Structures are given as structure tokens and as C-alpha cells.
Amino acid sequence: MRSLSRISAIFFKExxxxxxxxxxxxxxxxxxxxxxxxxxYAINTNIRDIPVAVVDQSQTGLSRILIQMVEATxxxxxxxxxxxxxxxxxxxxxxxxxxxxxxxEDLSKRIVRSPAVGLGTPPSTDEETSxxxxxxxxxxxxxxxxxxxxxxxxxxxSELNRQAPNRSTPTFEVALFFNPEQITAINIVPGLVxxxxxxxxxxxxxxxxxxxxxxxxxxxxxxxxVRPMELMIGKIxxxxxxxxxxxxxxxxxxxxxxxxxxxxxxxxxxxxxLLFIGASLSLGLVLSTIAQxxxxxxxxxxxxxxxxxxxSGFMFPxxxxxxxxxxxxxxxxxxxxxxMVRGFVLRDAGLIxxxxxxxxxxxFFVLGMFVAAMRFKKRLx
Amino acid sequence: MSRHDADIVVRAEGLVKSFKGFRAVDxxxxxxxRGMIYGFLGPNGCGKTxxxxxxxxxxxxxxxxxxxxGLSVPKDAETLKYKIGxxxxxxxxxxxxxVQENLDFMSTIYGLTGQRRKxxxxxxxxxxxxxxxxxxxxxxxxxxxxxxxxxxxxxxxEPQLLFLDEPTSAVDPESRRHFWEQLxxxxxxxxxxxxxxxxxxxxxxxxxxxxxEAGQKRADGAPKDLMAAMGANVIEIEGPNLRDIRxxxxxxxxxxxxxxxxxxxxxxxxxDIADPEAFLKAKPETDGATLIExxxxxxxxxxxxxxxxxxx
Numbered sequence: 001m002r003s004l005s006r007i008s009a010i011f012f013k014e015x016x017x018x019x020x021x022x023x024x025x026x027x028x029x030x031x032x033x034x035x036x037x038x039x040x041y042a043i044n045t046n047i048r049d050i051p052v053a054v055v056d057q058s059q060t061g062l063s064r065i066l067i068q069m070v071e072a073t074x075x076x077x078x079x080x081x082x083x084x085x086x087x088x089x090x091x092x093x094x095x096x097x098x099x100x101x102x103x104x105e106d107l108s109k110r111i112v113r114s115p116a117v118g119l120g121t122p123p124s125t126d127e128e129t130s131x132x133x134x135x136x137x138x139x140x141x142x143x144x145x146x147x148x149x150x151x152x153x154x155x156x157x158s159e160l161n162r163q164a165p166n167r168s169t170p171t172f173e174v175a176l177f178f179n180p181e182q183i184t185a186i187n188i189v190p191g192l193v194x195x196x197x198x199x200x201x202x203x204x205x206x207x208x209x210x211x212x213x214x215x216x217x218x219x220x221x222x223x224x225x226v227r228p229m230e231l232m233i234g235k236i237x238x239x240x241x242x243x244x245x246x247x248x249x250x251x252x253x254x255x256x257x258x259x260x261x262x263x264x265x266x267x268x269x270x271x272x273x274l275l276f277i278g279a280s281l282s283l284g285l286v287l288s289t290i291a292q293x294x295x296x297x298x299x300x301x302x303x304x305x306x307x308x309x310x311x312s313g314f315m316f317p318x319x320x321x322x323x324x325x326x327x328x329x330x331x332x333x334x335x336x337x338x339x340m341v342r343g344f345v346l347r348d349a350g351l352i353x354x355x356x357x358x359x360x361x362x363x364f365f366v367l368g369m370f371v372a373a374m375r376f377k378k379r380l381x
Numbered sequence: 382m383s384r385h386d387a388d389i390v391v392r393a394e395g396l397v398k399s400f401k402g403f404r405a406v407d408x409x410x411x412x413x414x415r416g417m418i419y420g421f422l423g424p425n426g427c428g429k430t431x432x433x434x435x436x437x438x439x440x441x442x443x444x445x446x447x448x449x450x451g452l453s454v455p456k457d458a459e460t461l462k463y464k465i466g467x468x469x470x471x472x473x474x475x476x477x478x479x480v481q482e483n484l485d486f487m488s489t490i491y492g493l494t495g496q497r498r499k500x501x502x503x504x505x506x507x508x509x510x511x512x513x514x515x516x517x518x519x520x521x522x523x524x525x526x527x528x529x530x531x532x533x534x535x536x537x538x539e540p541q542l543l544f545l546d547e548p549t550s551a552v553d554p555e556s557r558r559h560f561w562e563q564l565x566x567x568x569x570x571x572x573x574x575x576x577x578x579x580x581x582x583x584x585x586x587x588x589x590x591x592x593x594e595a596g597q598k599r600a601d602g603a604p605k606d607l608m609a610a611m612g613a614n615v616i617e618i619e620g621p622n623l624r625d626i627r628x629x630x631x632x633x634x635x636x637x638x639x640x641x642x643x644x645x646x647x648x649x650x651x652x653d654i655a656d657p658e659a660f661l662k663a664k665p666e667t668d669g670a671t672l673i674e675x676x677x678x679x680x681x682x683x684x685x686x687x688x689x690x691x692x693x
Contacts, residue, residue: 002492009489013478020477220473220534223437224490225462379455380439 010234047148053080053100058107099138116157189254191314194337205284206297228376236281243277269344275361279333282368289375308334396445405431407596420587421577428596429577466535470546476520491538505533525556545576599687613649614657620670629666
């Protein structure tokens with residue numbers, strides 16, 4: 001009974017302090033809002049309109065049609081016309097363009113023999129058939145850009161022959177579930193919930209205990225009969241509500257702005273989000289018992305935040321990482337939440353299907369609270 | 382020894398606290414009786430605060446034993462916390478909460494509930510003149526007001542024993558006088574108080590004091606008894622060139638200390654010299670003096686003889 005009233009006293013005290021801390025309160029709303037708009041619009045793995053230069057050494061009607069066809073794919077956009085490959089290389093080096101399209105003098109001869117045009121198969125002994133019609137020079141340092149231009153490599157040229165494109169039968173049929181239009185935002189927005197919650201939850205709680213120490217409140221507090229666990233629980237409850245509020249902002253606005261679905265698993269989503277909030281808050285509390293100042297607490301938050309962004313599968317597929325990196329990623333709550341939230345929202349998966357992540361999250365939360373309460377000493381030495 | 386245990390609130394034996402080899406408290410024995418104000422007097426860094434923190438269980442003694450209100454510390458520190466109040470040296474309440482909110486928070490933390498809690502908060506606000514300030518943010522109040530709030534918070538749960546760590550270091554003299562009246566009111570109600578200070582006038586108000594230096598107790602007892610048993614007589618000299626006289630006197634036999642106080646030189650003469658006035662007048666150094674007279678000793682003289690250069 002005393003415990004309950006003490007926990008609620010700490011809860012209302014935190015709430016009163018939070019309400020008066022305009023800066024923090026503003027961040028609660030502004031961080032998800034701004035990050036959502038920023039990431040939702042900015043991150044796009046479907047690359048379009050890459051600036052390229054064209055070196056047309058053949059200067060024929062055919063070469064102009066070919067350039068138009070390439071531009072019509074919307075993958076690239078011709079921003080410069082140059083006369084020699086050397087000038088094109090210089091333009092790439094100076095980063096004016098990311099690639100150059102070089103059409104050789106004998107373009108017409110090559111096109112006629114190209115199987116892509118579909119004028120029938122020339123004799124297979126003709127070594128000229130193996131020659132591509134033109135060349136791309138690409139700034140390959142960015143793998144995404146390089147990949148986009150590589151996708152043009154076997155572009156069909158049958159339109160040159162006034163035939164309808166895509167007549168050829170693909171080797172495999174690929175059916176895209178859950179995001180058939182391949183809109184990046186649909187994958188990014190639910191993941192963003194995990195990143196924003198990692199950032200704000202750990203940041204707020206990692207400062208929670210340190211702040212009391214810095215402002216001198218701690219010496220008085222440890223002279224009272226308050227128990228460490230009461231203090232920890234009372235301190236995290238306000239942030240649970242904040243976390244839920246942020247989740248609603250991100251998913252709600254994501255739905256309005258980017259048509260991200262909610263999925264039908266609202267209850268599972270709520271439970272999963274609460275578990276993740278709990279895990280992040282308990283991690284923040286552990287950091288708070290280690291940090292000696294609010295500055296250190298912030299630095300430690302960044303230490304957790306960066307791998308949460310880069311390793312959790314938020315930006316780069318988890319499966320693409322080396323096994324060791326995958327093990328490291330498993331340690332971060334964000335990795336598990338990333339799977340959970342995308343499962344609930346995009347694939348209509350439930351807690352049962354994702355029980356491994358659910359159990360891990362519960363374990364993390366319990367362990368975190370326990371460690372934080374153990375580490376919090378009501379002593380000064 | 383255990384016969385009077387009910388009347389002993391603090392008993393410490395051979396208390397030592399080392400920080401990386403530095404002995405902040407070095408073999409302290411204390412016996413503090415119920416119903417009095419007991420002062421720790423000493424300069425900054427003498428171990429006052431460290432000693433007090435060991436008594437409340439905030440620090441674990443390196444050596445020695447502590448018993449407070451019959452409870453062994455630090456073993457039973459959590460039980461003890463319901464029975465003691467503590468006022469930290471620096472203001473440690475929440476500056477971004479109002480007076481009312483601070484008191485509500487702390488009273489609940491101390492386990493008070495319902496109507497009893499509300500009545501108690503109202504009572505301490507009235508008693509420490511905080512009722513009109515109840516919606517004021519603690520961080521925006523004056524030193525004296527903050528100190529009243531800190532005291533009000535420390536006594537919310539009606540502790541038997543109150544620890545005050547340099548309670549008046551940040552307040553004006555009038556608030557200080559007022560504060561001490563409130564402490565005596567608490568003693569009248571049956572509270573025992575342990576207070577640290579480096580102000581002589583405050584120490585003089587205590588029922589008993591312990592003079593600490595370098596973590597050790599140099600003397601203890603009632604201020605009046607300490608003055609009587611000082612082992613020195615106090616002589617004041619008036620005249621020109623007091624600084625020269627002081628320099629020449631220091632170090633000569635029988636002179637324990639000499640300090641200039643405005644236009645007078647205050648000299649402590651060891652009490653094995655039967656007639657200290659004649660003894661000083663006979664010295665060639667005091668030839669130019671216009672007045673040599675014996676005066677009543679004060680606590681500062683006790684402090685000087687008990688510590689530092691005056692100690693023998």
C-alpha cells in the first residue's frame with residue numbers, strides 16, 4: 001500500500017516536472033513529427049532521375065531515339081551533353097553527374113546485330129553479336145546508384161523495331177506481397193516507430209536518475225525510506241504514455257501522408273509497442289545508474305541509438321549483414337521491435353507468430369529493471 | 382553502559398572512514414543524549430559531513446560501529462529512515478515544484494496517507510510560515526524561505542532525531558536567529574538534533590558540541606564547560622604596533638596563540654602561569670601597550686586551543 005502510494009507520488013512528481021519542462025515536452029511531439037516527414041519523404045530506395053552525361057559519338061537519328069528511350073525509364077536524367085569520354089570521366093569525378101552514357105560511332109551497326117532489338121538471331125559465329133550497343137561509365141562508389149544503372153543493362157530495345165516491349169517471357173514469376181507497389185515509406189514508417197522510441201525513451205530515462213543527482217535531489221531522496229524499485233517504476237510510467245503518444249503520431253500521420261496501413265492486429269501492436277517501450281525504458285534506467293552526468297547519459301544514448309538505426313534492419317536488411325553483426329543486432333531491442341512492428345502492421349502477423357521476439361523483449365525488460373534497481377544504491381560510497 | 386540506552390540517541394565507537402587512503406574520519410567516539418542539540422564544530426574538510434553521513438547510513442564506515450536510536454547502522458538504515466529527518470547542506474528539494482508539491486511528494490514518500498497526510502502538510506506549512514508561499518516554486522525562493530521549506534520537509538514525519546548539515550550556511554543573520562528558535566521549539570517537543578556548523582555563535586547555542594579537526598575529535602562537552610576547562614587564560618592588549626607584538630609573542634613559552642581582533646590583540650596564555658596579566662606586562666615586547674586586561678573566554682578561544690597550533 002505504501003509502495004503504491006509512493007510510486008504514484010513519484011509518477012505525479014515526474015509528470016509535474018515534465019509539464020514544466022517546455023523543451024522536453026516539445027520534443028515529445030516534434031521529434032516524431034519532424035522525423036516522420038523527413039524520413040518518409042527523404043528515404044527512397046527506388047532511385048529515380050540520376051543525373052547523367054551523354055557522349056553521342058554517332059550523332060544519328062537512332063542514337064537520339066536510344067537516348068530518349070533510356071530517359072523514358074525515369075531511372076536517369078540527361079543533364080549534360082559532352083563530346084568525348086574523357087570529358088565524361090571528368091564530369092563524374094567532379095560529381096556533376098553520377099554516370100555517363102557513351103554511344104559509339106558504329107552504333108547503328110551494333111544495334112542491328114543486337115539480340116535486344118529482336119530482328120532475328122544473327123549467325124552465332126558472328127563475334128559482333130556479343131558486343132553491347134553502348135557503354136555506361138558509372139560512379140560505382142554508391143552501390144544503390146550503381147545498382148539502379150545496372151538494371152538498365154539488359155533493357156529491351158524491341159521498341160526500335162516498332163514491336164511492343166515485354167513480349168519476352170520471364171524465367172521466374174515474382175509476386176510481391178504486402179507492398180506490391182514497392183513504396184519505400186511503407187517499410188520505413190513502421191520502422192520509424194522503433195527508431196523514435198529508442199531515441200526518446202532511452203534519452204529521457206537515461207537522464208532521469210542522473211538529473212536528480214546533478215540537481216542535488218538525490219542526497220535527500222536516498223535519505224527517505226523510498227525503495228529503488230518504487231523509484232524506478234514511478235519514473236518510467238509517465239514515459240510509457242509518452243511512448244504510446246509518439247507511436248500514435250507516427251502511425252496515424254504515416255497513414256494520412258504515406259498510406260501506410262494499420263493492419264488488423266491493433267491489440268498485438270499495442271502489446272508489442274508496450275513491451276518495446278518497457279525494454280527501452282529499462283535500458284535507459286540502467287544507463288542512468290552508470291552515467292555520472294546528463295552529458296554522459298546523452299552520449300550513452302547515442303551509443304545505443306546508432307546501432308539501433310543501422311543494425312536493426314531499419315535501413316539495411318538484417319539478412320544482408322555478416323553473422324557476427326546479426327548477433328550484435330539481436331542484443332538491441334530495436335531489432336526485435338522492427339520485426340514485430342512490420343509484422344503487425346504490414347503482414348497482419350500476431351504475437352503468436354512473433355513469440356520469439358515477444359519473449360526476448362519481456363526478458364530484456366525484466367532484466368533491465370532488475371539491474372537498474374540493483375545498481376541504484378541508497379549509499380553515497 | 383547499557384543502563385541509559387533509552388536516553389542515548391547516537392552511540393559511535395572507533396568510527397573511521399577512508400577515501401582511497403585518506404582518513405576523512407579517524408577514530409571518532411560519540412555519545413549523544415536524547416533531547417538536546419548536539420553540534421559538530423570544525424573547519425571545512427574536518428570530516429563533519431562524512432561523520433554525519435555515516436550516522437544516517439549514507440556512507441558505510443570503514444571501521445567502527447554506529448548505533449542510532451537503538452538501531453545498528455548501516456544494517457538497519459532503511460528502518461531508521463522512518464525515524465530520522467535529514468537536511469542536506471545544499472538545497473535538495475525540487476526547484477521546479479511548488480512548496481505544496483514538494484511537501485505533498487515528500488510526505489507520501491515518508492508513508493503518510495489520507496487526511497493525516499494533508500493535516501500534517503498544512504500544519505508544517507503554518508508552523509514554518511509557508512502557507513502564503515505554497516504555490517511558489519521552490520527554486521524561486523530566497524535562501525531563508527528555502528531553508529524553512531527544507532526544515533519543514535525534514536520534520537514532516539515527526540522524526541525523533543534530526544540531522545542538519547550546515548543548515549544556515551546560505552541564509553542571512555536574521556533568518557539564522559529565527560531558525561535556531563525553531564530548533565529549540567523542536568527540542569521542547571522532544572526531538573533530538575545533531576547539527577554541523579563552522580559558525581562559533583551557532584556552536585555556542587548547542588547544548589553540547591564536539592570540536593573536530595582532521596577527522597578526529599579534539600574536545601567535547603557543553604560550551605560553558607569547555608570554556609572553563611580550556612587550560613588557558615585570555616588577555617587582550619591594546620596599543621600601537623599590535624602586529625609586531627603578535628609576531629614577537631608567538632612562539633615564546635606560555636603563549637598558546639595570539640590573534641588580532643580590530644584594535645585589540647587577543648592572547649591565549651597557558652593557565653600554568655599564575656598571573657597572566659603580570660606575566661605579559663613584564664615582557665619587553667609589550668612595552669608600548671596602553672592596556673593589558675583579562676577577558677572572558679569565548680568558544681573561538683576553545684576552538685583555537687583545541688585545534689591546530691594551539692593544541693599541545
